Amino acid sequence: MWNMKMYYVSLIFLLxxxxxxxxxxxxxxxxxxSIFLEWSLVSSNSCCINMTLILDWMSLMFLGFVTFISSMVLFYSGSYMAQDYNLNRFIYLVLGFVVSMGALIISPNLISILLGWDGLGLISYVLVIYYQNEKSAAAxxxxxxSNRVGDVAILLSIAFLFSKGGWNFIFYNEMMIYNYLGILSFLLVLAGMTKSAQIPFSAWLPAAMAAPTPVSALVHSSTLVTAGIYLIIRVSPILSEQVTMILLLLASLTMFMAGLGANFEYDLKKIIALSTLSQLGVMMGxxxxxxxxxxxxxxxxxALFKALLFMCAGSVIHSVKDYQDIRFxxxxxxxxxxxxxxxxxxxxxxxxxxxLAGFYSKDLILEIIFMSNxxxxxFLLFVFSTGLTVCYTFRLIYYSMSGFSSLGSFSSVQDDxxxxxxPMLGLAVGAISGGAALSWLIFPFPDMICMSMFIKLLALLISILGASVGYILSLFSVSERLKSLSLYSMVVFYGSMWFLPFLSTLEMNKLILLKGNDVCKVGDQGWSEFYGGQGVYTSMMSSSLNLQFVQDNNVKLYMLSFLLVVVGVVVIYI
Incomplete structure (x- = not known):
């Protein structure tokens, strides 16, 4: 039986x-x-390792949203996971995740960020393998x-900033780190891309849907995957122009790839995960x-409407006998x-x-992008991705909410x-009014948008066209949809995220893990061992034994030494 007291205390604490x-x-x-707090932990060679906290409007607002969504997810889990024998463990993991996310949010220091960053990676892994089966283990x-790549990038960034005497990157600009600007920008953007699942690290986000649905609502939709975005937001003053241009291209491709893949997907949670990936591309762009x-x-x-979407998906999955296929x-x-x-x-x-909430941010982003250089x-990638987003959304609406009922005979489907x-109603209020409230707070003064009427209406026109295509194609009969078998290779390519899951698993296993085994045998267990630890140990032991033999006061040794000296003197005089 799970601890009701801890459940309610956690809810009140987070709220x-x-x-x-x-x-x-x-x-x-x-x-x-803002408030900036700093205290020194270790000092070495005039370089201090400090624990640093920053409390400004951005960190506090993000922390408030994370804890609000976490409280709603925890409340929701009280019913969704009520039959789980390990619910206490689940609550502890959620609270540990919130603590790690908070440490990341309020840290303007790369070393203290690393604590929250690694905490997120560890708890995310534990939550993904929460259901202990082979699929969850692989995911x-x-x-x-995938996330370890970003962890290594942050460690290397810490090493590059060592010569600056501190890691408070909010005090740096491009000129202060000019010598390391390109490398440091690349490493920090690489770390953000791995956590936010941009190409070529996109395969892990749909795979992480093996976790429980409340975890997907909290971790893989609104908080963990945006940690990379938040990191790049914080370090944006020290990013080089070349790296940001590469980031723009990869973000656009990620958005397009995810939107295209969601139109060929039938797993409800994976469709929502791919829509998350698409929106992460919008943010990165x-x-x-x-x-x-x-x-x-x-x-x-x-974060508001995507957490709500995952909660609704969990409620639907719970009611339709735990099927995730939208065709059921x-x-x-x-x-x-x-x-x-x-x-x-x-x-x-x-x-x-x-x-609605998404309109205020998404429409403004598209207009800024359309009038940018x-x-x-x-431009075309953003336009097509916008249409694909509406297309797979209305396809999902047809298959799950309207259309024909494909449920079993004994299904008991109701809001019980x-x-x-x-908590779904609480987030629904945010999905309705959150965008307007945030726009008043963050943008007290309006932006000047200068574009033609066609470009101004382009986003709306593309959305209407995408909705029509998505819903009308879903109305076709099964025999007409089977015509896609004639284009099977193309459907597999688009529906498998451009083969990224295969490249990230099978090919990486061949290229890295198997080659890494050879390198380990030749290097770590071979020449490195011979000239490294074992070699030094063997040579020192043999030298020590020889020295001990010399110091044993052996008469034979002294007689031999005396004879050698005499022979040497005779040879010299002759």
Whole structure:
């Protein structure tokens, strides 16, 4: 039996932190100041390792959103995972995740960021393998190894900043680290790309859907995957222009690839994971163009409706006998009206429907991108990705909420749990009004948008076209949809994220792990061992034995030495 007292105490604790953080953030915005705390832990060679905290409007607002979504997810888990014998462990893991995320958010220092960063990676791995089976183990290993690349990049960044005498990167700009600007920018962007699953590290995010659905709502939609975005937001003053241009191209390709893959996917959670990947590409794209405030704005508004979408998906999966295939659903609007309403709100907000949360950030981002000095390829990738987002959203609406019912005969589908629907309603309020409230807070003064009427209406036109295509194609009969078998190779290519899962697992196993075994045998266990630890040990032991033999006061040794000296003297005189 799980501990009810700990459950309620955790809820109250997270909600109180959320409310106090959001209120403090609003106060800091109005007062236009921040608090910087620093104390020294270790000092060596005039280089101090400091523990640093920064409390400004950005960190406090993000912390408030993380704790609010965590409290809603924890509340939701009280019903979703009520039959789990290890629910106490799950609650501890969620609280550990929140602590790690908080350490990352309020740290402007690379060393203290590394504590939260590695904590996120470890707890994410444990949560992905929560259901102990082979599929979860494989997904967890892919997640852990992909994120280790970013961990190594941060460690190398710490090494490059050692000569500066400190790791508080908020005090640095391009000129102060000019010698290391290119390398440091590449390493920090690489770390952000691995955590936010940009190409070529995109395969781990859909694979991580092996975790419980509440974990997906918290970790893999709104908080963990945005940690890389948040890191790049913080270090944006020290990024080089060349690295940001590469980041813009990769973010655009990620967005397009994820939108295309979601239109061929039938797993409900993977469709939502791919939509998360697409929105991460939007954030990275606008971040590469230098609009940090817009990236942060979309990060917060996306967290609200995407966590809601995962919660609705969990409620649907729970009701339809734990199926995740959308072809086993259908016509849920008449059986689960409350869940359907919240899911439609989240879906429409994701599409950028006017006056919902996603509209205020996404529409502004697209308009800034359209009037920026970008090339035609990036422009077309953003346009097509916007249409694909609406296309797979309305395809999901058809298969799950409208259309024909494909449920089994004995399915009991209804909104029967208040514990699951109450947090969904709380996030639904955020999905409706969160965008407007955030836009008033973050952008007190409006941006000047200068573009033609066609470009201004392009996002709306593409959205309408994508919705029409997604819904109409879903209406076709099975025999007409089977015509896609004639284009089987193309469907497999698009539906498998451009073969990234295969390249990240099978090919990486051949290229890195098997070659790494050879390198280990030749290097670590071969020449390195011969000239390294074992070689030094063997030579020192033999030398020590010879020295001990000399010092044994052996008469034979002394007589031999005396004879050698006499022979030497005779040879010299002769």
């Amino acid at each position: 109180s932190i959320s409310i106090s953080s959001l209120i403090s953030s609003i106060i800091f915005i109005e007062m236009n100041n 967890g290993m892919l997640t852990a190894l 606008i971040l590469a163009l230098g609009r940090v405030d817009l990236a942060f704005f979309h990060l917060l508004s996306h 659903m259908g016509s849920l609007v008449s059986q689960m009206p409350l869940t359907t309403m919240c899911m439609n709100l989240a879906n429409l907000s994701l599409c950028g429907t006017p006056f 970008i090339n035609l390829i990036i 749990s208040n514990v699951m629907t109450s």
